[in-house]
Amino acid sequence: MFWEVELIIYIFIVLSALLALKVHDLLVAVVMMTVYSFSIALLFVAMGAIDVGYTEAVIGAGITGILFILVIYKTTRHTKD
Amino acid sequence: MRDRIDSPIVLLGCRLLSPYIMLFGFYVVIHGHYSPGGGFQGGALLGASFLLMRVAGGDEIGRLQLKEHLAKPLAILGVAIYFGTGLLSILLGGNFLDYSFLPIPGMDTEWLRYTGILIIEVGIGLAVMATFIMIYDNMARGEEEDD
Numbered sequence: 001m002f003w004e005v006e007l008i009i010y011i012f013i014v015l016s017a018l019l020a021l022k023v024h025d026l027l028v029a030v031v032m033m034t035v036y037s038f039s040i041a042l043l044f045v046a047m048g049a050i051d052v053g054y055t056e057a058v059i060g061a062g063i064t065g066i067l068f069i070l071v072i073y074k075t076t077r078h079t080k081d
Numbered sequence: 082m083r084d085r086i087d088s089p090i091v092l093l094g095c096r097l098l099s100p101y102i103m104l105f106g107f108y109v110v111i112h113g114h115y116s117p118g119g120g121f122q123g124g125a126l127l128g129a130s131f132l133l134m135r136v137a138g139g140d141e142i143g144r145l146q147l148k149e150h151l152a153k154p155l156a157i158l159g160v161a162i163y164f165g166t167g168l169l170s171i172l173l174g175g176n177f178l179d180y181s182f183l184p185i186p187g188m189d190t191e192w193l194r195y196t197g198i199l200i201i202e203v204g205i206g207l208a209v210m211a212t213f214i215m216i217y218d219n220m221a222r223g224e225e226e227d228d
Contacts, residue, residue: 050117058122062129063213066136070220 006046012039030068037061095137099146102130110206114198120205127206128213135217152214159208166200 013036020032037060044053103126110123135143167178175182180197181190188196 051119051122054117054122055125058125058129063125063132066129066132067217067220069136070217074220074223 006043009039009043009046013043026072027069030065030072033068034061034065037064092137092142095133099130099134102126102133106130106206106210110202111199113202114195120202121209123202124206124209125213127210131210131214132217135214135221140221147214149218152211152218156208156211156215159204159206159211162204162207163201166197166204170197 016032016035016039020029020036023029023032038057041053041057041061044050044056106123106126106129108123109118109126110120113119113123131143131147134146137143166180166183169184170179170182171177173182173184178197178201180194183193183197185193185196
């Protein structure tokens with residue numbers, strides 16, 4: 001692959017990881033985690049590991065996002081005690 | 082739990098998207114033995130198409146696609162396909178998962194291996210899909226309503 005493409009993917013990975021850590025809204029953090037997973041999947045594909053990238057895209061960007069959103073809707077920010 | 086707002090646009094978009102994800106999941110499962118992908122990835126795609134409708138439509142609409150009590154038998158069926166194929170080849174004189182001993186008439190050894198891997202992939206796909214649906218349903222039901 002071209003190294004320019006991989007450089008852009010690396011920048012996306014770092015930016016989305018920092019945003020997912022720093023942002024206060026949890027839904028935005030979940031979306032940033034999804035962006036991070038998908039960028040990592042693109043990086044795996046660019047390195048030639050197509051099967052690993054496939055699994056990362058399906059599990060990291062699909063199922064994990066859905067489960068995190070479910071957990072956010074099932075919990076509250078403030079405790080009831 | 083936060084209040085849900087019923088949005089017909091989100092529901093319509095997920096209704097449009099879900100069958101195509103499911104079709105792509107079937108494609109990945111069936112072509113898994115000679116191209117990237119396979120049983121696990123295809124099963125995860127199939128599970129994601131069900132989970133999308135469950136997230137978008139809530140409990141009542143999501144249960145219309147696949148009932149909650151059907152997930153556990155489907156997972157058991159997938160594991161049974163996997164181990165049944167493996168144990169059948171042991172019973173017929175080979176090793177575990179030695180596909181060339183499978184009793185399918187009219188096939189030489191190469192086609193038997195090709196078909197055996199396909200049967201295994203279908204079993205794995207069913208088990209993974211049903212397990213993801215089970216995980217989602219158990220998380221959505223919560224702890225307090227457990228039996």
